Structure formats: structure tokens, C-alpha cells
Amino acid sequence: MEPRPRSFYLLALFFGLFVIFLYGPIITIGILSFQGPQGGLTFPMNGVSLHWFADLFEKQAVGDIWGAFRRSLALGLMVMVVTVVLSVMGGLAFRRRFIGAGAVFYLIIASLIIPSILVSLGVGLIFNILDWNVHWASSGFGAQLTWTLPFGLLIMFAVFNRFNKAYEEAARDLGASPWQTVRFVVLPIIAPSLIGVALFGFTLSYDEFARTLLTAGSYNTLPLEIFGMTTNVTSPVLYALGTLTTLFSFLIIATFIGLAVVLRRRRARLGSDAGKGLV
Amino acid sequence: MKIKDLISASERTSWLLVSPLVAILAFFLLLPILTLVVVSFWNYNEFTFFPDFVFDNYAYLLTSPVTLSVYLKTLKFMALTWIFCTVIGFTVAYFLAFHVRSLGVQIGLFLLCTIPFWTSNIIRMISWIPFLGRNGLANSALISMGVIDEPLDWLLFSDFAVVLAFVHLYVLFMVVPVFNTMMRIDKSLIEAARDAGASGPQILANVIIPLSKPGIMIGSIFIVTLVMGDFITVRFMSGGQSASVGRVISNEIALLQYPAAAASAVVLLCTVLLMIAVMMRFVDIRKEL
Helix, strand or coil, rough: CCCCCCHHHHHHHHHHHHHHHHHHHHHHHHHHHCCCCCCCCCCCCCCEECHHHHCCCCCHHCCCCHHHHHHHHHHHHHHHHHHHHHEEEEHHHHHCCCCHHHHHHHHHHCCCCHHHHHHHHHHHHHHHHCCCCHHHHHHHHHHHHHHHHHHHHHHHHHHHHHCCCCHHHHHHHHCCCHHHHHHHHHHHHHHHHHHHHHHHHHHHHHHHHHHHHHCCCCCCCCCHHHHHHHHHCCCHHHHHHHHHHHEEEEEHHHHHHHHHHHHHHHHHHHCCCCCCCCC | CCCHHHHHHHHHHCCCEEEEEEEHHHHHHHHHHHHHHHCCEECCCCCCEEECCCCCHHHHHHHHHHHHHHHHHHHHHHHHHHHHHHHHHHHHHHHHHHHCHHHHHHHHHHHHHHHHHHHCHHHHCCCCHHHHCCCCCHHHHHHHHHCCCCCCCCCCCCHHHHHHHHHHHHHHHHHHHHHHHHHCHHHHHHHHHHHHCCCCCHHHHHHHHHHHHHHCCCCCHHHHHHHHCCCCHHHCCCCCCCCCHHHHHHHHHHCCCCCHHHHHHHHHHHHHHHHHHHHCCCHHHHHHH
């Protein structure tokens, strides 16, 4: 291998600083959430304790964060399932030309670029005019889907752009019905990418703020609850909550990435080696 | 006859497959936008809003001197955020795509960059407090180094903090598409340029940057829409002192002046769509997937 040019070391340094910029602040609040009971929002540490984590489990200190967490979890799972299913269906549909495909594509792009607060306000107004109650599981659910679906669909478009149609043709030649082809050939091949779509669906919903703001109704999701806390809580309990929910996000991300790796290995192991001997 | 039947059957399947998606986007995206347009002509008093057909909301919005200054302020945030995100995002993507040699390391470092994207924006904003505050890490470090005598007040709750947070939150939207475009650049083009005697900077300026433009455009589209529509970052990071278009809308909502908020929203939407339409002329998104 040729030796690294000097620019490599400069760029590597830049990249290192970039990673510190990305993770530094969150690590800082991770450390500060272990503040002693008398400690404040900034350094120095005033002793080390689990005081602020313990506070999270006392209702009067922080309001209904556990209820908010349960709602966010449930909503995230709902959004995840619907995003995965509809993205796969949409991805399959767009493999063939159909009348209106262009319009549907622009609708998907529009969903991505229309500012969140407009969706939030618009959905809130519709429910207001129709005299329906806004609720996180109805209006909030729909408003969040307008954010997660375009990500899911764009991933599926990218996946199907690289999909080798020969596998399906082989399945059809062997007598598989269209459903069997999808179920036993297409889905197993795209499974690792579906994990990616699921990850986007869950995390974007779990952390969503703007689109949920006017559509969640009287029961807050976790990000709304945390934002409410920023205006009236001025103790490290905020950091403790931030640390816990970020750790939860990391756990979810690690699980999904791990799952994708396992699926990819499994696919490589169980996939046929036909044709490889000829090269 | 038979072929025609086949085509329509496959079209029907495609339509069946996209119909739930279209139904959701129609009800939760198109209808809300239409509602905003309709309600922007309605009237309101202290207690409620009601159907009407008045231009007052627009007349007030478009003649108020506040509107212009708020738009200029928002455009300033957008321009600064875009410049920093583009420079940083391009450099990071360039390092990953052309200087990291093993695919495994490449994927690992790429994931390292994308993981924060999947965590909470609000927590990521809060996490700047201990860093930028009056007694924060930045001030203590500068004081102990002797650079300044008094803590700087403008680090937190200022326009500086707003732009810093925007860059922190949204730079990934530039890194990811630019990296994606760069990974598709045929490496033999770079070899050809080198064989033809081009220097490193020449290759960068004449081969890599032109070929990365679609990725930069997609990243720019994301950053423009995210910053233009933002209300929460500006409110939190400026400590409520700076205005932005999104904040004006959210204040009108808080005062229950829905028709006024709807009119502001329609004007914002037109502004954003106009900017995107110009940018879309430079890139074919479907080809980039």
C-alpha cells in the first residue's frame, strides 16, 4: 500500500474533532447527572451520587415522565410497524411504472420537506374544526407517520434500485406464485434493510417533537414532557433524564444494528453458493 | 388484448400497494396544508376563530415591519448553518470516502457519525448548557488559559448558540448524502486525473467537488427546510431572545390566533417551496437513491 499523504493526518484530526463535537456535550451531561445532591447544572462536581436518578422515580420531582415514556414507547412501536409495512408495499409498487407514480413520489418528497410545525398546526386545526379530540395515538400517530414514511420509502427505493431481479425470475421459473416469490425470496433478501427502516421508524417517532406538539393532546409524549421540564426544572434531574433516555436510544440502536448483522450473516450462510465455482 | 390485461393487472397491484400510503399522506399532509390555506382567510377574536373570507391576516403579515426582520433573521441563521454544515459535512464525508481504506472501518466510522441522529434533539440541545453556560466548560477553560478575564455572556442564549446547535443537530443531513454520492464516484476517474498530472487540490476541485454536487444539493435541501421551519432550537438556544419565522407561528398558536398562524404558515411554506424548487433544478433525487 502506498504511504498515507500528509493530508490524511490533517483530515483524521479534523474527523476526531468532529466526533468530539458530536459526542462531547452528551458525555458532559452524562457525567454531570451524577452530581451530588447539592450540585448544580455546571461543573465543578459537588460530590458524586445517584441522587438525581433516584429523583426520577419520585413523582413530585418530575411529573409524569414514566407515563410519558410508556406512551412514547407504544407510539414508537406503532409507527415502526406501520412504517415498515407501508414502506415495503410502497417500495414494491414503485418497481413498476404506474399512472400517478410521479405524483405519489412528489407527495413523499413533500412530506419530507414541509416544515414540521405546518403539519402539526394543520392536523391540529382539522381535528379542532371537526370537533375531534387530538390524541397521541390518533392525530399524533398520523402526524409522525408523515415524517417516518418518507425515510422508510427512500430507503426501500434505494434497496430495490440495487435488487437483482434474477432471483425472482428464478423463483417464478420454479413455479412460485407471486406471493410465494415475495414471501420466500424478496423479503428474506431485503430483511437486513428492513431493520434499518424499523430503526428509523422507531427512533424518529420516539424523539419526534414538532409534529407531535399540537397533535398529542392532554397526554404528553416523552420529548414534550422533557421540553416542558426545561422551562421549570433547573436541577441536574434534567441531565439524569437525558442520560437515561439517550442510553435507551443507544440500546435500541445497538439492538437493531446487531439484528441487521445477524440477519446478514444468516443470509450469507444460508444463501446458495451456486455460480461461485465458475469465477 | 392479453398484454393489455397484464399491464392493467400490474398497475392495479401497484395502486393497491401504494393506496394505504397515499391515504395517510392525503389525510395527514395534503388535507392539513389545504386546511391551513383555507383557515388563513378566516377571522378570529379573543375567544375563537370562525369561517370568513378576509385578507386581514395576510395584509397584517405582509405590511408589518416585523415580518421582514424576522425573515431576514431566519435567513441569516439558515445561511450560517448551511455554510458550516457544508464545509464540515463535505470534509468529513471526503475523509471517510477517500482516506479510509477498509470498508469495515468506513462503515464503523459512518455509523459513529449517524448514531446521534437517532437520539433526541432536545436532549442534544440541553447538553450544551454545561458547556456554554456562564460557569461552563468553555468559559472556565478560556479563563484558566488567560484568554479572557471575565466569562463570556454570549456563548449560551445567543445567536451564536443557535447556529452552533443547528450545526450540531443537522450536520449529519449533509454528511450522509455527500458520503453516499462520493462512494459512487468511480475511483478510476481519480486515477485518470492523477495520471494526467493533476495535483491533489486540482483533483478535489475539478473531479470530486463537481461529482459530489448532487449529494451537497440533497443535504442543502434538508438544511434549508429544517432551519426555516424550526422554532424550538431558536427558542431554547437563544433563551427566548431571538425571533424566527417558526417562533412567530408558534407564538400565534400559543395566543390561539389560528388564522394568523395559518397565514404565516402559508407564507413560510411558499418561501420554502420556492427555495426547494430552485435547488431541485440541480439534482434528480430519484437517480441519487
